[in-house]
Amino acid sequence: xxxxxxxxxxxxxxxxxxxxxxxxxxxxxxxxxxxxxxxxxxxxxxxxxxxxxxxxxxxxxxxxxxxxxxxxxxxxxxxxxxxxxxxxxxxxxxxxxxxxxxxxxxxx
Numbered sequence: 458x459x460x461x462x463x464x465x466x467x468x469x470x471x472x473x474x475x476x477x478x479x480x481x482x483x484x485x486x487x488x489x490x491x492x493x494x495x496x497x498x499x500x501x502x503x504x505x506x507x508x509x510x511x512x513x514x515x516x517x518x519x520x521x522x523x524x525x526x527x528x529x530x531x532x533x534x535x536x537x538x539x540x541x542x543x544x545x546x547x548x549x550x551x552x553x554x555x556x557x558x559x560x561x562x563x564x565x
Contacts (some may be wrong), residue, residue, distance in 0.1 A: 464520065467528035468475050474529040474538050478512035481544045488552045496551035508544060511537035 465493055486514040498504070514537040518526040529538065 467530065468520055468523070469497070470527040471515065471526070471534075474534065474541070475519065476510065477514035477541045477545075478508060478515045478537060481541045482508040483543065484549060492552050493548075496548070496554070498548050498552060504544065504548065507540050511540045512553075527549050 482505065484487075485501070485504045488501065491501065493501050493504065499507075514533050515529060517524070518531065518534045519530045520528045521524055526535070
């Protein structure tokens, strides 16, 4: 009984990590490279590569019945989750708050 519950929890966490990584990858692609530079972050290409690898790791880690991995709880899986969380918490707010032309967004 507990092993089934544990497997279901690992499956749900792994699917959530995959969805989050894909969401971050799509979101990162809609900003220009200038917005990343204005925000003082790595280039757009670097973030697309980081989030692409995170999505790949999350996909490979999917456990049965969706995949053959052992779940997102391994060292690489945790690194992928940290990269996605860092993007949403630190990079996205700064990048989306800048304009591509170098000026301040809105306001005075």
